Amino acid sequence: MSSVELKSIVKKYGEVTAVASIDLSVESGEFVTLLGPSGCGKTTTLRMVAGFIRPTSGTLSIGDVDMTGVPPHQRTVGLVFQNYALFPHMTVRKNVEFGLKMQKVLTSERGPRVQEALELVQLEALGERMPAELSGGQQQRVALARALVIRPDVLLLDEPFGALDKQLRDHMRVELRELQQKLKISTLFVTHDQDEALSMSDRIVVMSEGKVSQVGKPTEIYEKPQTRFVADFIGRSNILVGKVESKGKTINAEGLILPNKGNVVAGAEGISVMIRPECVEITQSGSKATSTSADVKGKVTASIYLGSIVQYSVQINKGPNLVVTQNNTGSENLKNLTVGDDVDVSFPDSAIYILPG
Amino acid sequence: MSRNSDENYGALWLLTPTVLLYVATFFVPIIMLGVLSFARFEMSVTTIGFYFDNYIKIFSDGITLKIFFQTVRLSLVITFWCLILGYPVALMMRSCSPKMKMVLLFCVVSPLLTSIIVRNVAWLLILGRSGIINDTLIQWGLTSKPLPLMYNEFGVILAVVHVYLSFMVLPLFGALNSINSSIEEAASSLGAPSWRVFLSITLPLSLPGIMAGCTLVFILSMGVYLTPVIMGGNFVLTLPMLITESVREQYDWPFASAMALMLLLAIGFMVILSSGVQKLVGRR
The missing domain is CATH 2.40.50.100 (RNA polymerase II/Efflux pump adaptor protein, barrel-sandwich hybrid domain)
Structure with missing residues (x-):
């Protein structure tokens, strides 16, 4: 069973083609990275999976259910943004609880699940803080907990470490990968950073100008690039x-x-x-x-x-x-x-x- | 460090003209108002002193207090309608293309660019007994005699809302525009339908804009004079009209001063109230 499957997905804005016929699948529990320079269509692809952008043509299924025209709130996806996008007027606990409330989870059940999610990201002590009182790394952890607590079919990460400094980024990279493997959650990760892609992914999808250049394990991408673009883009060569x-x-x-x-x-x-x-x-x-x-x-x-x-x-x-x-x-x-x-x-x-x- | 503060001192002098202007046109008249409001006015003669005559008159003459509350009520109604009509416009301005945004902005601000006389004559042509609306309704046989669309509260509220809408829309737009749309997207990815996203995220985050817009419109409405005079045609009385009449017809500056101070206090009370509400909600 695959968690996410895109079949000949195309997105055009008028004359401009942002994504030109992409086939892609994320297997259950797999960590797949969309890697490419800015403007290659990787974020557009992710946003189509989340439901914010409707593909011009093609079909998209999540958990083997066709989701092509389904609005974002009816998909069970966990989304983490580069700028965290926490609700600034709610405490950390309320932020994490929000998704459970929307899913109409019983009040008695919400408390333990929020607690569990906060423990997962080691923030159980900061539940009553406001987002503005947290550091960047902590905010990103809250965003992660908020996305995970709803037990999504797929976790979508849009350059989640882009706003962190290098040391923290390297640290979060390891932490996220460990968490992902522990929860065995299917993950689609978007980045332009090849180090992130190589170190975290089960599979990497290298994109260029709206097309897939190569799909493969990190070792295959680095050692056996299929196109000149991939050879150039990944590492020095x-x-x-x-x-x-x-x-x-x-x-x-x-x-x-x-x-x-x-x-x-x-x-x-x-x-x-x-x-x-x-x-x-x-x-x-x-x-x-x-x-x-x-x-x-x-x-x-x-x-x-x-x-x-x-x-x-x-x-x-x-x-x-x-x-x-x-x-x-x-x-x-x-x-x-x-x-x-x-x-x-x-x-x-x-x-x-x-x-x- | 010391050099820096020296430079700041130098810059302070640039404020002098503004400060002088404020002192001359704002603080001095307010102090004069205060002094005059305690003066006694008898047989067209003003005696400076410390008398409560004017304040006693406000509370006991049976009409001034009534008109004061009518002014507050009208201002609240105007503020309410500005908010109800302005919020969708501000939402729209936020999500549309830059070109469309300019068009909307121009439409919203256009009443301010029109002379008050032109604007009210235009309303006369539209709302009057033989205005466009009544003419059409009668011709279509939908009504036999003209509907009272002006020289009443409806006409006043409509015309004032029209002018002051921009003072609501601009702060609302500013507040909405500063909300990062990914926050709303995050909410919808967590399962919130769009109405829920609006109620739980957009609306509370735009609260500073709502408070700013409402305060601004309320203050302006409390002092609006010419539009109610034209649109209300003496059927809608407000405190500014009473103040004007007291000065122009009776030359009773002390009583006018007392009423003006009352207006000022009411506005001040509202400003404090709104900032208090904002702090309270912000802390929650």
Whole structure:
């Protein structure tokens, strides 16, 4: 049984297409993330699931019931907004109780359920506070409790951590994921933050310009991107365009000769090759012998210190410019690399990924 | 720090013209009103002193107090209708397109841009004995003699509501506009139908706007003079009319002053009441 299912959902505003035929499902207990840059249609999709936007065409079902034209208040969805959207004139307890009141839950039953929801987000002590007296993180927890207390068919999260500072965001990320797994609640999460998407999701739906670019587990999205957009959008990447040479044995990617491990047909051109910067190793020329397949030489043209990693730009001899990141382990080799240095560049075969299509 | 406060001092001087204007046109006349209201007026001669004649007259002449309460009642009725008519307009302005918003705003403010005489003559043409409405009704045979649409309370209330509607709509719109619509969406996602969202969320959150609009309209209605004179045609008497008459016909400044102070006190009482209500509800 799937909690949410979208079939060829389209949303047009006049001539503008916000969402172009999306198929999507959230299985029971699954955490699915809609990931994409702003304007890709991810929020529109979420709002269609919530019922605030009516799709131009297609069908939408929640808990295997067709909900396409059903107004928001007749759907059992829990919604959490980026700006929390708490009721400012009600106490925390009243905020959480609101949904139960709307569902006509008996008064005697409401108290324990509100208490349970507040305990879930560790706010049982703050029930009588007004929202304005809480910190951002606490407010977001109240919003979560308010959405969960109605035992929704699906939890919808619209960039819920966008207004929090980084430390709190990382913390809430872990907390939310643990809570979601504990309650086994189906969740649809919208974000533009790839770290959030990669760390929390069972499945990620990468969206671009109203279309789904790729659906997959976080590892698949990162390691085996299906389109150039996904490869570019998720993480840092070097994408080189090449053609197959030497009777199909090698690929010439902008001057860099790579083994044709993807077995692309001989003579093929315009192949996109992706090499993640963290897979590339650079050492000062002549400092040690390397035994990897693609030994090449290059020159450091830029170096950016980012704390835990250092990012270099390396101009390959007679080849392309590669972005290379090295973990900042404090090793002497790393510290000695400066702009203008000659370096040996190496990467394992497994670092070479040929984008399909 | 000290430099900063020096600069603030300098800026204070910029307030001087305003302060002087206020002192000259507001505080001084109010003090004069206060002094005059305790003066004695006999045989067209005003004697400054400390007499309660005027206040005793207000409470004992049988007519002034009645007209005072009539003025309060009329003002409350006008405020009520402004709220009932203005709230949907403000709601509408909040949800419509920016272009439509400008059109609505212009419509709401347009009575203020029209001269009071033009406005009331227009009402005469519409509501009068042989105005558009009565003419049409008679021609269609729906009534045999003209309906009394003006020179009564109805006409006064209608015309005053028309002008003061904008003073209700603007603060209401401001309050409604500052409500983040995701709060209402949150309520509806929790199972509240739209009427419930309105009653539980929108209405209470717009309360500051309601109080501001009502206070403003009430204050203005308590002092409105010309429109009731034209639209009521001496059949609807209000305190401002009594004050004017006392000054213009009888030259009785002391009695007029006492009545004016009474009007002022009533308004002050209402302002305190409304801010008290707002604080009470805000704390809940």
